[in-house]
Amino acid sequence: xxxxxxxxxxxxxxxxxxxxxxxxxxxxxxxxxxxxxxxxxxxxxxxxxxxxxxxxxxxxxxxxxxxxxxxxxxxxxxxxxxxxxxxxxxxxxxxxxxxxxxxxxxxxxxxxxxxxxxxxxxxxxxxxxxxxxxxxxxxxxxxxxxxxxxxxxxxxxxxxxxxxxxxxxxxxxxxxxxxxxxxxxxxxxxxxxxxxxxxxxxxxxxxxxxxxxxxxxxxxxxxxxxxxxxxxxxxxxxxxxxxxxxxxxxxxxxxxxxxxxxxxxxxxxxxxxxxxxxxxxxxxxxxxxxxxxxxxxxxxxxxxxxxxxxxxxxxxxxxxxxxxxxxxxxxxxxxxxxxxxxxxxxxxxxxxxxxxxxxxxxxxxxxxx
Amino acid sequence: xxxxxxxxxxxxxxxxxxxxxxxxxxxxxxxxxxxxxxxxxxxxxxxxxxxxxxxxxxxxxxxxxxxxxxxxxxxxxxxxxxxxxxxxxxxxxxxxxxxxxxxxxxxxxxxxxxxxxxxxxxxxxxxxxxxxxxxxxxxxxxxxxx
Amino acid sequence: xxxxxxxxxxxxxxxxxxxxxxxxxxxxxxxxxxxxxxxxxxxxxxxxxxxxxxxxxxxxxxxxxxxxxxxxxxxxxxxxxxxxxxxxxxxxxxxxxxxxxxxxxxxxxxxxxxxxxxxxxxxxxxxxxxxxxxxxxxxxxxxxxxxxxxxxxxxxxxxxxxxxxxxxxxxxxxxxxxxxxxxxxxxxxxxxxxxxxxxxxxxxxxxxxxxxxxxxxxxx
Numbered sequence: 001x002x003x004x005x006x007x008x009x010x011x012x013x014x015x016x017x018x019x020x021x022x023x024x025x026x027x028x029x030x031x032x033x034x035x036x037x038x039x040x041x042x043x044x045x046x047x048x049x050x051x052x053x054x055x056x057x058x059x060x061x062x063x064x065x066x067x068x069x070x071x072x073x074x075x076x077x078x079x080x081x082x083x084x085x086x087x088x089x090x091x092x093x094x095x096x097x098x099x100x101x102x103x104x105x106x107x108x109x110x111x112x113x114x115x116x117x118x119x120x121x122x123x124x125x126x127x128x129x130x131x132x133x134x135x136x137x138x139x140x141x142x143x144x145x146x147x148x149x150x151x152x153x154x155x156x157x158x159x160x161x162x163x164x165x166x167x168x169x170x171x172x173x174x175x176x177x178x179x180x181x182x183x184x185x186x187x188x189x190x191x192x193x194x195x196x197x198x199x200x201x202x203x204x205x206x207x208x209x210x211x212x213x214x215x216x217x218x219x220x221x222x223x224x225x226x227x228x229x230x231x232x233x234x235x236x237x238x239x240x241x242x243x244x245x246x247x248x249x250x251x252x253x254x255x256x257x258x259x260x261x262x263x264x265x266x267x268x269x270x271x272x273x274x275x276x277x278x279x280x281x282x283x284x285x286x287x288x289x290x291x292x293x294x295x296x297x298x299x300x301x302x303x304x305x306x307x308x309x310x311x312x313x314x315x316x317x318x319x320x321x322x323x324x325x326x327x328x329x330x331x332x333x334x335x336x337x338x339x340x341x342x343x344x345x346x347x348x349x350x351x352x353x354x355x356x357x358x359x360x361x362x363x364x365x366x367x368x369x
Numbered sequence: 370x371x372x373x374x375x376x377x378x379x380x381x382x383x384x385x386x387x388x389x390x391x392x393x394x395x396x397x398x399x400x401x402x403x404x405x406x407x408x409x410x411x412x413x414x415x416x417x418x419x420x421x422x423x424x425x426x427x428x429x430x431x432x433x434x435x436x437x438x439x440x441x442x443x444x445x446x447x448x449x450x451x452x453x454x455x456x457x458x459x460x461x462x463x464x465x466x467x468x469x470x471x472x473x474x475x476x477x478x479x480x481x482x483x484x485x486x487x488x489x490x491x492x493x494x495x496x497x498x499x500x501x502x503x504x505x506x507x508x509x510x511x512x513x514x515x
Numbered sequence: 516x517x518x519x520x521x522x523x524x525x526x527x528x529x530x531x532x533x534x535x536x537x538x539x540x541x542x543x544x545x546x547x548x549x550x551x552x553x554x555x556x557x558x559x560x561x562x563x564x565x566x567x568x569x570x571x572x573x574x575x576x577x578x579x580x581x582x583x584x585x586x587x588x589x590x591x592x593x594x595x596x597x598x599x600x601x602x603x604x605x606x607x608x609x610x611x612x613x614x615x616x617x618x619x620x621x622x623x624x625x626x627x628x629x630x631x632x633x634x635x636x637x638x639x640x641x642x643x644x645x646x647x648x649x650x651x652x653x654x655x656x657x658x659x660x661x662x663x664x665x666x667x668x669x670x671x672x673x674x675x676x677x678x679x680x681x682x683x684x685x686x687x688x689x690x691x692x693x694x695x696x697x698x699x700x701x702x703x704x705x706x707x708x709x710x711x712x713x714x715x716x717x718x719x720x721x722x723x724x725x726x727x728x729x730x731x732x733x734x735x
Contacts, residue, residue: 022489024446027465027473030485033417034474040415077471168520224519224687235688241390241424249609249627263424268613275523275688281422287471294425304689305520311527318610319617321528323535328618331539338540339547346552 011214012051014087025051031079032215035208037230037279049215055087056213057116058123059109059152060094063145064138064172064181065126069163070096072200076207077287084207088214089121095140106141113155121213122156124149124184127165127172131187133180149187158192158219159184162206164302167195167225174308185226192219195226199302202283205231225305227277236273236299239281242266260296270314272301390424393431396477400435400460403479407459413480428475435460435477444485448473452483523689526696534700541707542715549719554727562732572725573718589648593641600638601674604631628681635678642671666709673698 009017015025029047033040062070074081085091091098092112093105100108112120128145129137135144153159161184164170172181185193196209209228212220220228237243245251245265252259252266265271276299280291292299298314301307311321396416403414418428436456444450448468454461461483465473478484488496579591605611607626616622625631646667649655676695678684685691706712728734 021446022492023444023450023485026485026489027444027447027450030465030476031467031473034419037420039420040417040476043415077467077469077473080467080469235683238683239422241392241422241427244391246609247628249625251609267609275692277688282420288419290425306524310520310524315617316610316613318614320531320614321524323532323618325619327532328535328539331536332543335540335543336547339544340551342544342548343551346548 009054010051011053011055011087014055018087032211035079035204036212036215037208037282046215049217053214053217055090056157057112057120058089058091058210059112059120059156060091060097060123060125061148061152062095062140063124063126063128063149063166064179065163065165066171067096068200069125069166069206070094072198072203073162073206074203075286076203079207079211084210088207089210092120103141109152113152117155119157120155121158121160121210122152123160123162124166125162127169127179127181127183128187129179130182137179146187149184153188153191156191158194158213159188160194160196160209161185161226162196163201164197164199164304164307167197167227168305170199171308174306193226194219194222194228197225197227197232197303198278199300199307201303202231202279202285204283205279223277225277227303231279231283232277232303234277236276236278236281236293237271240273240293241281242293255296263296266293266296266298268316269298270312270316271298272304272307272310272313272317273299274317276301276304278303389430390427392421392423392427393434396421396431397434400457400477400479404457404459407479407481413478413484415479415484416477418475418477432462435462442486450485452486519687519689519693523693523696526693526700530697530700534703538703538706541704542712545707545712546715546719549716554723557730561730563729565726565729568729569722569726572728573721576721576724589644593644593648597638597641597645600634600641601670603634604638604674604677607631632678632681635674635681638674639671639678642667642674646671662709665705666711669698669702669705670711673702 012025015028020028026043026047029043029050030040032050033043033046036046038046073084076084079088085097093109095105098105098108126145128149129135131146133146135146138145140148161167165172165181166184169177169181169183169186172179173183185195194209196206198205205228208231209220212228212230220230223229223232225232237246240246242263242265245263246267250259250262250264251268252264253268254260255269260266260269267274271293273293280299281293284291284294300313301310304310311319396418399416403416406412406414418431421427438454438456438458440452440454442452444452448466449470450466451464452461453464459479459481461478461480463476463478463483463485465476467473584591603626606615606623608631609625609628612623612625649659649663649667673695676691676698680688680691680695683691685694702711706714
């Protein structure tokens with residue numbers, strides 16, 4: 001089987017073999033720092049680390065997903081997908097991208113696991129029907145998603161859950177969750193899990209996390225949701241160029257009013273930026289061309305757990321999910337009835353007391369003394 | 370195909386100049402501090418503009434503030450890197466592009482000369498050997514001026 | 516482990532419905548009872564009308580009379596400060612205005628956030644001052660009940676959690692926002708059953724007082 005082992009060459013050697021000059025390498029490191037959301041002052045450190053780094057073996061597993069995450073990855077321009085899979089990682093298994101098919105493909109996965117035991121990275125996109133679900137809901141080569149995940153993860157160094165489905169359950173887990181979909185971190189408890197959420201995640205964030213692992217040989221610092229802080233450390237709202245309008249109280253009220261045309265804040269049109277943590281505001285999409293809010297659409301909050309079930313996309317964040325004014329009126333009417341009943345009871349009680357009042361005579365009082 | 374008729378009742382300048390979002394001034398101040406450090410201690414600074422939450426038009430506004438200086442240079446390694454001096458001496462715009470001319474990142478560099486223009490120390494150490502090698506080869510096979 | 520988002524969605528969904536139902540049922544029950552019980556019929560001949568003095572008193576009692584101000588200037592000034600601060604934060608903060616618009620369809624302009632932020636900070640300080648005063652003032656100390664402290668705690672926590680959520684001082688953010696919403700829901704739930712009902716009954720009581728004075732022909 002022509003399966004590649006993790007190459008013995010370091011990244012620096014490999015790049016120089018490709019004829020890359022030292023200036024080219026410096027530029028590569030500057031781009032890498034930018035991609036990892038690190039300050040340019042880190043470039044020398046990155047250069048030293050990358051020079052000696054060795055490519056990790058990566059196994060990419062796709063479960064209940066739409067391939068949007070892979071589509072996103074193929075749009076990465078720094079590094080390009082070619083750079084990524086030729087220089088930064090050794091992508092040993094990926095349904096969609098690999099040439100091999102059928103048994104040869106599965107063999108490649110098992111071989112990579114065997115050759116890089118304890119050192120390979122597993123990337124997962126898509127949610128997984130839990131151990132209690134019908135295993136037939138989603139299978140690859142006749143094996144249930146759950147079994148493949150557990151088998152592959154057993155000797156992995158770490159697991160990277162790419163996309164909101166793998167990170168938090170995403171669309172498959174949305175109410176009523178017919179397949180019993182679970183996230184990777186629901187199922188994998190004994191390995192480090194990094195969540196790169198988003199629907200899809202920004203391509204540069206996927207490659208950024210891989211590059212971070214390659215550069216520093218360890219996993220990046222994570223937030224409470226196991227997401228890398230470098231990319232998910234700040235809310236969309238806090239980094240949004242429209243934030244000054246929010247602070248000044250200038251809002252678009254509909255999608256074609258004056259405010260919308262002047263580029264005012266989209267909070268009232270349902271923007272979930274305040275509760276969403278992602279790097280869209282700085283890294284942007286399509287090679288840095290634009291991002292949803294810049295194109296005039298509120299943030300959907302796609303990198304957050306349960307975003308499908310978190311109320312209407314076009315309802316402001318502070319609006320409750322189910323309550324309506326009709327329900328409040330009904331409750332109020334019920335309250336009025338209760339109050340009416342209480343009044344009737346109170347009046348009746350007063351009447352009874354008045355009717356049965358026994359005047360106390362002076363003699364009775366004197367008897368008691 | 371029938372043309373869609375669109376009524377424009379808005380007074381808002383749709384195609385006009387984009388709004389100022391107030392993101393240029395803090396960066397200009399950062400550059401000012403960096404220049405102070407460069408003059409006082411020689412410390413160089415790089416600012417990654419890719420990490421800035423710019424809105425439409427913000428980058429152009431910043432470039433207009435900084436102006437255009439005398440020096441333009443390009444480095445051809447792993448795609449082009451375009452260097453432009455701004456109207457402020459010591460402040461450079463360094464545009465790193467990949468082989469497909471897509472921007473990898475855009476830096477403002479506050480330094481006498483941008484890092485990428487200078488020969489790298491390891492390369493410099495090999496400079497004499499490289500020249501000797503070329504002279505040796507030139508003895509037997511003189512290079513033709515193009 | 517997406518617990519914190521589930522918590523936020525719970526506070527924005529089922530818990531909000533429950534709190535609002537308890538609030539509406541409790542409040543309307545109390546108001547209906549107050550209005551239906553009314554006052555005992557007064558058979559004395561009225562000396563003047565009831566309506567005008569009643570309405571006037573609803574407003575005039577808002578300003579403390581000079582005597583009250585001299586006797587309890589702290590209560591008047593700090594009371595005023597935090598009540599107004601609370602109302603500004605409640606009604607004129609953009610997300611709150613949106614909530615009211617979403618629920619009832621009524622909308623009004625809101626204040627810029629830095630203004631609401633400053634007002635909230637002042638409200639928090641004023642609320643702490645009222646607690647210190649209550650704990651140190653010899654008379655207040657003795658007349659304070661558990662209910663007084665409960666109500667103070669809930670009101671203070673509503674403002675505090677709102678401030679923390681706005682400044683993102685608690686992580687992850689869904690927990691911060693969820694805590695704020697939950698505290699507001701607890702406030703709604705206890706409102707009809709504690710002295711917080713004064714938000715509504717103050718004006719009814721003032722009207723009854725003013726109307727009674729008007730009927731007797733005395734200054735209201």
